[in-house]
Amino acid sequence: MVDGLANVTADPDANHKARYAGRIIFVWAGQSHAAFPSTDRGGVIVRAEFLRAGTIQELKSKGRLVVRGAHRPTLVVEDRGRIFALDNRCPHMGFPLDRGSIEDGILICHWHHARFDLASGCTFDLWADDVPTCAVELRGDEVWVQPEFGRPDAAAYWRQRLEEGMAHNLGLVIAKAIQGQLAAGVSPLEIVR
Numbered sequence: 001m002v003d004g005l006a007n008v009t010a011d012p013d014a015n016h017k018a019r020y021a022g023r024i025i026f027v028w029a030g031q032s033h034a035a036f037p038s039t040d041r042g043g044v045i046v047r048a049e050f051l052r053a054g055t056i057q058e059l060k061s062k063g064r065l066v067v068r069g070a071h072r073p074t075l076v077v078e079d080r081g082r083i084f085a086l087d088n089r090c091p092h093m094g095f096p097l098d099r100g101s102i103e104d105g106i107l108i109c110h111w112h113h114a115r116f117d118l119a120s121g122c123t124f125d126l127w128a129d130d131v132p133t134c135a136v137e138l139r140g141d142e143v144w145v146q147p148e149f150g151r152p153d154a155a156a157y158w159r160q161r162l163e164e165g166m167a168h169n170l171g172l173v174i175a176k177a178i179q180g181q182l183a184a185g186v187s188p189l190e191i192v193r
């Protein structure tokens with residue numbers, strides 16, 4: 001048993017649910033369940049299998065792991081007994097978030113110090129965007145992640161970001177919001193309406 005994870009691993013039922021990173025996951029000894037059926041990347045559906053990130057001990061000793069592959073680089077962190085997985089690229093300008101710091105459930109990017117809630121990925125800073133999160137699964141003493149990223153309603157998310165960007169005159173936010181809506185399939189006419 002690993003300190004801080006007892007609340008998850010102590011359950012004698014091998015196929016029970018636990019909540020990590022704001023999502024239902026399954027802690028496990030058998031086949032896998034996807035926590036989300038799919039997610040989108042700017043409107044493009046990207047499915048991903050669960051991938052092994054490392055052992056719980058490796059994560060606790062290193063503080064963070066980065067899973068690389070054809071998918072987005074995925075950051076896995078442990079904070080106060082909970083495990084989270086996020087897109088490793090800062091949504092502001094892409095700086096690798098594994099170089100950031102973590103304090104009281106908040107991840108701070110080291111480039112411009114945008115702050116993100118680990119559990120939800122939501123930013124505390126209007127000029128940055130929310131960082132996408134993904135599902136985490138424990139299999140024995142191993143941590144697995146499913147690098148499917150996206151937003152439940154990408155078009156609505158970017159529409160709101162466009163309004164926020166325009167209200168606060170944030171050029172980068174406006175540009176990303178327009179690009180995000182286009183990628184999500186929103187027509188240019190609808191965007192300028």
Ligand code: FES
Pocket residue numbers: 090091092093094095109110111112113114128
């Ligand atoms: S790139 Fe992370 S805050 Fe700017």
